[in-house]
Amino acid sequence: MTWAKSPSTPEEICQTKTWDLWHKNELEQLDQMKALGMFRSPIKLPEGGILMRFHWQYRIKVNGKRRSRLCCDGSPRAAPEVHATTNTYASCLEHPVFRLFIALCAADNLTIYGGDAKDAFAHSPGQSMPTFMKLDDAFRDWYLERTGALLDKDLVLPVLRALQGHPEAARLWEEHISGLPFV
DSSP states (O other), rough: OOOOOOSHHHHHHTTTHHHHHHHHHHHHHHHHHTTTOOOOOOOOOTTTTTEEEEEEEEEEEETOEEEOOOOEETTTOOOOEEEEEEEEOOOOOOOOHHHHHHHHHHHHTTTOOOOTTGGGGGGOOOSSSOEEEEHHHHHHHHHHHHHOOOOTTTTTEEEEBBOSSTTHHHHHHHHHHTTTTTO
């Protein structure tokens, strides 16, 4: 999928003339995460819980549609305990191997089918360690609009499913689609 140039941070997005369209898309993404059972209701952070931060990715697709994608910052800097104590390995296809596969299929006149799973990681089971998201403005706005209640900034969201950006998400997705635990 090709993406057109777009603002990349919440601060840049808020300064655009089209902020209301981006914000509407954030709310739609959060509705989708709710429908997938991504989070439990906000709570106080329990002792020993892994706290991560929301990371929004903003893109304009080639067809002009705006896409606000909800992720988390699962970098080694942001989540060192997860990287140090869990299995984060997931196999992936390297580009040269994929190109060879395409060339061999073309040479043999074979048909190749591909697919995409919308919000794929969110269909996988949750992380091995209790993980929580620090509330951001987009979530608090969404919650206020959907429930009429203003959330305290000190509350966190228990994460129940694999969230894009989490160090274990790719491994959890691989296990989910293969039906076998990765060893």
